Amino acid sequence: MSYTFDPAPVVTLPVVGSDLLFPVRRIFCVGRNYAEHTKEMGGDPDTETPMFFMKPAESLVAAGGSIPYPGATTDLHHEVELVVALRSGGSNISPEQAGGHIFGYATGVDLTRRDLQKICKDKRHPWDVAKGFENSAPCSSITPQTSDLLSGTSSISLRVNNEVRQQATLGDMIWSVEHIIYHLSRLFELRSGDIIMTGTPAGVGAIKSGDDVTCSIEGLSDLKFQLT
């Protein structure tokens, strides 16, 4: 048997210090994981479980570069996020077990059509059109996990044309990476190749054609891209 047409290529991310490519399966995203960002969006940070949504794997832009300004929006926002890449998965993973499923970490941006997201929120519609469009998930190379790679004091930041827009530490996250994996694995059977965008700190805002965006998480590869 052969295919009716050529299947889509496997989406991959480079691995720092290796010739191997990490094959991406699904992109899970966490909403409202930093209290100050939740407040700037008009929400209440005191919620009991994380809020999840997804992007298609094909929305990934490996290692940044040039990204075309998307259609259907006049208010494209940046959201810098720690990205977790899973080497293995399962259901009902405990926080204590979670670290053993992590392959490594990367620096990513959850590009958001904020104007469409506002309409979705007002109409109680799903967020797909605001979050899951092509090129909406630029992501750096993955740095393999080591015991001292990241800590609560590791900085996370995003600059637009060299001006700092977002600046926080990973310790500002409401749900830790381990607790995100714990909650997510109760909703989905996690698999090798799944990646998780873990939410953004305060300071989100609009970017426009010609802007240079640089994202840094202490210990990981920078992510740089330009909107065209």
Ligand code: MN
């Ligand atoms: Mn986000």
